[in-house]
Amino acid sequence: MPEQSPRDTAASQRDAVITGIGLVSCLGDGLAAHHAALNAPAGFTPVIDATSFPPYPVHPIVALEYERQIPKRQDQRQMEPWQRIGTYAAGQALDAAGIKGNPDLLARTHMIVAAGGGERDAAVDAAILSGLPKAENPAAFLNEHLLTDLRPTLFLAQLSNLLAGNISIVHGVVGSSRTFMGEEAAGIDAVRTAVARIGAGQGDLFLVGGSHNAQRPETPMHYAMGHTLLAGAFAPIRARQASGGGMALSSLGAFLVIESRAHAQARGAAIIARIAAVASDRCPRAPGQATANATRQLAAMPHDPAHTAILSGATGTAAATREELAFLDTIALPIRATATALGHSMEPSFIANIALAADAVARETLFAPLEPGEAAMATPLHHALVTGWGHWRGEGMALVTK
Amino acid sequence: MPHTDSHGRPIVVVTGMGVLTSLGEGQADNWARLTAGTSGIRRITRFALDHMRTTIAGTVDFVPADPLCAPELSQRLADRVAEEAIAEAAIGTLKPGGGGNFPGPLFMALPPVELEWPQRQALAAATGRNDGVDYADLIAVADQEQFRATYRRFLFASIGEHLAERFGTRGSPIATSTACASGGTAIQLAVESIRAGLSEAALVVGTDASVNPESLIRFSLLSALSTRNDPPEAASRPFSRDRDGFVMAEGAGALVLESMDHALARGARILGVISGCGERADAFHRTRSSPDGKPVIACLHEALADAGITPDAVDYINAHGTSTPENERMEWLAVSTVFGDRAGRIPISSNKSMIGHTLTAAGTIEAIFSLLTIRHGRIPPTINYTTPDPALPVDCVPNVARDAPVTCAISNSFGFGGQNVCLVLQAEPA
Structure with a gap:
């Protein structure tokens, strides 16, 4: 199939195109920093914190100057890290798209955020858990300490939709505001919903993204209960399967400005890439079911095999990653399992991979292999397939083109 | 000829509803108690109340859940209302214990989940x-x-996974969390999906069973809750001068939505039309609405325009009406701006006076009650209206239900984080 060029048909006017990207992770602050880290001459270097939550390594967020996107100290104080990371990345995407500070456009910007939530005060929790066994009346002890020790504003860091709420306040995005919950699938469905609404004429301008903070103890604790984490020494996604696999969670923020081609062209915005298709589904994950979903999705994503690569969101969890990599290997395209570099960021993981895919197709170059089991790509990159299989549920795929 | 609205889009109709609140289970019981002016607010018995400033809630205690936690009880409520809605719509096979085959996607309004x-x-x-x-x-x-x-x-996806598997909905289930507007947002997503031709039917479920010590305390620390504990049934008093906060409550609502053509083709009974949705975010403050009411005004205008009607067509407003001092001030400002001289004459009542604030589920539950209002021509009252607030010259249908023809209703839902959704609900087209 020949390279797809922007079509001039009426339908192409409702193409969903990416005009702004905000991305912050362990690899750096911004898309350019990610490109540099992934294309370092000596190969990329994993960024790991192996000491904070033993035995589970996490990928920590790069040091960010939050005031660059969240100028008011008071706003920063009202947020916990996952909200600061996300609000920062959202600002970066709006900046890149040339929307920041434009009230007319922000009033028409529809926001879809994929969020977890529930950031806690670890010291308060620990003090209560330590006191409860000795308390004469444990229930009364719990009430008393929650009433006196919880910061009222912490509630606002715990509500899933308060990342979106903070983005509205800090950046003035007020067209609409929706938050999806549901781990990886929430991020996939956020992108899918935005692209579908653009296609149906239900909006022209969207801000889609999410953020994740792995550097708080409740997060590794929760996924450890599911026996889903990589324990001990770090190894790349493919290589770690030999020793049982597992996720290395990461702190990350990823936001995309997605708009109709007509809208982008009319305001003279530079188009980075196009999201030509995006699909999602679920299954109870009996062996082969996720593969069946992905096979169906792939059939609806026309691509040129000579110029296509796969950016896989494989999480590292044993069963899902084994099945996904086995499926992807049958397609015979260069693959990058990006969680080796970005870690697994849960809600925004699919969005982050679309960001990397958009950057790569815009440059027509796939970044270097992340581990010995991945093949280099010599031909120009025109199409990128992005996969997102949730560590427990949800299968998604997108086709990103020039 | 396909049935389309004034914008040329498929008309979205409701063909099944299920509801469960502190007033009881099912449409019949809820409607009877709601129109009788019964309160479901009671003293909390589920956990110890030592040191608590607020000791009341609209808990659902008649549904067993073991171990009791918010996602477990929320899921059980969701199961029950979805069963009722699907049975009424007679759509998708549903055998006892599961095995559903619902011909469309699932959109949910769910409370945030975290370990308890x-x-x-x-x-x-x-x-x-x-x-x-x-x-x-x-x-x-x-x-x-x-x-x-x-x-x-305690995975965020766990309730959706259960419901999708049980009722056989199609595709990836979407769980919205837009605080107390979530129910409205879930309906809106379903409407957009059907209008875009992505699906012919959709199942919407809003559920919330979050009354536990920490949730109660968190809202209490924000001074959002009523402390008028005695008697419990008098605590929720929307529009009254002496309203002092909302009352936390539990409940669930489910709606089967379809394109009108899909419903007619299979001979389904149409219960009402969702003709318009408006949505606008507020950048004013994390927990407070913009005092000028502008986002809600814009949201109401957008809902009316989306429905292709003028304010004159509206003959009932199902208020967000939380019973907090600030909400009703702002809601009245917005309603009086949009509806002008008519505002004080349009009946505007708050279901929350009786069922309390069902939070995430409120938008779905109150949309269902709005459709029942249209169907029965009977407007549920705002109870506990004994001390009118002179700043709010509303016809809140005080204390006693009123028989009146209603063909077009608005249901408002507003939430922390600047979330605002307004729905326009209408009778079946003649």
Whole structure:
């Protein structure tokens, strides 16, 4: 199939195109920093914190100057890290798209955020858990300490939709505001919903993204209960399967400005890439079911095999990653399992991979292999397939083109 | 000829509804008690109330859940209302115990999920430490087999996975969390999906069973809750001068939505039309609405324009009406701006006076009650209206239900984080 060029048909006017990207992770602050880290001459270097939550390594967020996107100290104080990371990345995407500070456009910007939530005060929790066994009346002890020790504003860091709420306040995005919950699938469905609404004429301008903070103890604790984490020494996604696999969670923020081609062209915005298709589904994950979903999705994503690569969101969890990599290997395209570099960021993981895919197709170059089991790509990159299989549920795929 | 609205889009109709609140289970019981002016607010018996400033809620105590936690009870409520809605719509096979085959996607309004104290305490107990336990200790024991079920129960996707599997909905289930506007947002997503031709039918479920010590305390610390504990049924008093906060409550609502053509083709009974949705975010403050009411005004205008009607067509407003001083001031400002001289003559009542604030589920439950209002020509009252607020010259249908023809209703839902959704609900087209 020949390279797809922007079509001039009426339908192409409702193409969903990416005009702004905000991305912050362990690899750096911004898309350019990610490109540099992934294309370092000596190969990329994993960024790991192996000491904070033993035995589970996490990928920590790069040091960010939050005031660059969240100028008011008071706003920063009202947020916990996952909200600061996300609000920062959202600002970066709006900046890149040339929307920041434009009230007319922000009033028409529809926001879809994929969020977890529930950031806690670890010291308060620990003090209560330590006191409860000795308390004469444990229930009364719990009430008393929650009433006196919880910061009222912490509630606002715990509500899933308060990342979106903070983005509205800090950046003035007020067209609409929706938050999806549901781990990886929430991020996939956020992108899918935005692209579908653009296609149906239900909006022209969207801000889609999410953020994740792995550097708080409740997060590794929760996924450890599911026996889903990589324990001990770090190894790349493919290589770690030999020793049982597992996720290395990461702190990350990823936001995309997605708009109709007509809208982008009319305001003279530079188009980075196009999201030509995006699909999602679920299954109870009996062996082969996720593969069946992905096979169906792939059939609806026309691509040129000579110029296509796969950016896989494989999480590292044993069963899902084994099945996904086995499926992807049958397609015979260069693959990058990006969680080796970005870690697994849960809600925004699919969005982050679309960001990397958009950057790569815009440059027509796939970044270097992340581990010995991945093949280099010599031909120009025109199409990128992005996969997102949730560590427990949800299968998604997108086709990103020039 | 396909049935399209004034914008040329498929008309979205409701063909099945299910509802469960502190007033009872099912449309019939809820409607009877709601129109009788009955309150479901009671003293909390589920947990110890030592030190609590607020000791009342609209809990659903008649549905057993063991172990009791918000996602478990929320899921049970969701199961029951979805069953009622699907049975009424007679759509998709549903055998006892599961095996559904619902021909469309699932959109949910769910409360945020996080581990609760009993689960945290179980982890602490597994550490074997009696003192000085911290998260590092919990992390060290978390991988034990005994915690697998807890991990799954408290995943954000767990309720959606259960419902999708049980009712056989199509595709990836979407769970919205837009605070107290979530129910409205879930309906809106379904409407957009059908209008875009992505689906012919959709199942919408809003559920919330979050009355536990920490949730109650968190809202209490924000001074959002009524402390008028005695008698409990008098605490929720929307539009009254002496309203002092909302009353937390539990409940669930489910709606089967279809394109009108799909419903007619299979001979379904049409219960009403969702003709318009408006949505606008507010950048004013994390927990407070813009005092000028502008976002809600814009949201109401957008809903009316989306429905292709003028304000004159509206003959009932199902208020957000939380019973907080600020909400009703702002809601009245917005309504009086949009509806002008007519505002004080349009009946505007708050279901929350009786069922309390069902939070995430409120938008779905109150949309259902609005459709029942249209169907029965009977407007549920705002109870506890004994001391009118001179700043709010509303016809809030005080204390006693009123018989009146209603063909077009608006249902408002506003939430923390600047969330605003307005729905326009209408009778079946003649």
